[in-house]
Amino acid sequence: MQVVLNKDVPKLGHRGDVVKVREGYFRNFLLPRGFALIGTVSALKVAAVRKEKIGVQRKQVLDNSKEILAKLKGLKINMKSKISSKGKLFGAIAEDKIAEAINAAAGLKLDRGFIKMTHIKTTGTHDVLVHLGPDMEEKVKVIVKAI
Numbered sequence: 001m002q003v004v005l006n007k008d009v010p011k012l013g014h015r016g017d018v019v020k021v022r023e024g025y026f027r028n029f030l031l032p033r034g035f036a037l038i039g040t041v042s043a044l045k046v047a048a049v050r051k052e053k054i055g056v057q058r059k060q061v062l063d064n065s066k067e068i069l070a071k072l073k074g075l076k077i078n079m080k081s082k083i084s085s086k087g088k089l090f091g092a093i094a095e096d097k098i099a100e101a102i103n104a105a106a107g108l109k110l111d112r113g114f115i116k117m118t119h120i121k122t123t124g125t126h127d128v129l130v131h132l133g134p135d136m137e138e139k140v141k142v143i144v145k146a147i
Contacts, residue, residue, distance in 0.1 A: 002039030016051040072138040092119035
């Protein structure tokens, strides 16, 4: 059966897509959660208009992502933290602190969800990956020094 997706559904499609699914999957999963509507003629027309708007929005997001990656290219961040006698940090540096430092250094409003890393627990230079989407990644060097 043909359905129009109202929301992004992993491994099925994005909002506005027209996809074929089994009747039971639609009736038991997609419809009760509001993820999809039956693919009637009027719903398909609405989906086509919605798809165009979404395409324009995705292009804007892509352009913004390229600007952000250009600002992040070659960025180095210096952070200071207290260390123990063994040389380890008292508190690990997590994504939220890195996001705040990147925002301050580059003048961005980057969310911590875009930062992919393991928590930094030692001093030295660390590479942190900023992942904005598929093929939209940039590494940022974080230099951690002892206070």
